[in-house]
Amino acid sequence: MGKKRYNNIQGYSFLMPALVVILVFTLVPIAYAFFMMFFKVDLLSGTRTFVGFGNFEKIFSDPKFWASFQNTFKYVAVVVPIQTIIAMILAALLNSKVKFDRAFLTVMFIPTLTSSSAMTLIFMWLFNNNGLVTNLIESVFGAKVQFLTNPDLALTVIMVMNIFSTVPHFMVVFLSGLQDIPGSLYEAASIDGATKVKQFFHVTVPQLMPITFYVVTMGLVGCFQIFDQAFIISNGTGGPQNSTLTFSLYIYQLAFSSNDMGRATALAFLLGIIIFTVTFIVNKLLKADEVNG
Numbered sequence: 094m095g096k097k098r099y100n101n102i103q104g105y106s107f108l109m110p111a112l113v114v115i116l117v118f119t120l121v122p123i124a125y126a127f128f129m130m131f132f133k134v135d136l137l138s139g140t141r142t143f144v145g146f147g148n149f150e151k152i153f154s155d156p157k158f159w160a161s162f163q164n165t166f167k168y169v170a171v172v173v174p175i176q177t178i179i180a181m182i183l184a185a186l187l188n189s190k191v192k193f194d195r196a197f198l199t200v201m202f203i204p205t206l207t208s209s210s211a212m213t214l215i216f217m218w219l220f221n222n223n224g225l226v227t228n229l230i231e232s233v234f235g236a237k238v239q240f241l242t243n244p245d246l247a248l249t250v251i252m253v254m255n256i257f258s259t260v261p262h263f264m265v266v267f268l269s270g271l272q273d274i275p276g277s278l279y280e281a282a283s284i285d286g287a288t289k290v291k292q293f294f295h296v297t298v299p300q301l302m303p304i305t306f307y308v309v310t311m312g313l314v315g316c317f318q319i320f321d322q323a324f325i326i327s328n329g330t331g332g333p334q335n336s337t338l339t340f341s342l343y344i345y346q347l348a349f350s351s352n353d354m355g356r357a358t359a360l361a362f363l364l365g366i367i368i369f370t371v372t373f374i375v376n377k378l379l380k381a382d383e384v385n386g
Contacts (some may be wrong), residue, residue: 130359136352148359158360160335161343164248165317168255168339169371173312176256176263180308183260184267185297205261213325216254217241241326244336251322251337259315263308270304271297306379310372317368320345340364 133142152158187198204212219226220240231237240246274297282292298305320341323331331338331346340360348357 126358134354148356161338165340169316180260180263183264188271202261204258213322244334247336274300
């Protein structure tokens, strides 16, 4: 018993630094945020006034909340499926007998290594009113398209940028999963007369379902939390006409522009519930736990 107790103490002593960091920087802030969302908090004066569910009532009655809700869900609904499908197809091509030059693979992976801030500035240069893409469209089609100042196109630019920058990373994740699929499955499918396309849909896709769940989950969390691209492109306003206003950007505006930390934490709590709910639904739909069982 003495040796077992000594081993337990020794084990907990190794865990203690990590546990303290988790407690101080994760659990305590979460508990404090849960406490703050029921108060009207003024950061400048340091005062707190209990308002109960008043913060949620203000949020749901604010048109900017519904604009951020619509923009964020539109962003998620477009970006997550497209980046997942493209990454899976590229990974399948790389895993096939098609030979790619190393320089091509290196260039293709560069967007993942580039910071989101730098990538946003590059896309702003490409799509501004005098940008390369805008001038190219004007010279070819004779039409002047204003991307960043058009409420119907500004969010699309951010979508394209996110897909471009995240696909290489998820491609590598899929590639690692493809290399774990037994070759005997493809041989059996080939003997049964399955073409390469049928093998992809009936062997590759089902076997990659756990990896797909991971990729979709990471994509959902990242898209729901999008902040820096929208902040840089709109200069923190969420414009034009709230077309790039996202949940995270709206939380930032409530906390640091409106000086209302109570509503900001309430919205952050709502965002956490939304992410958890959507992830749970995706897990049930993909049935990742039942694959390869």
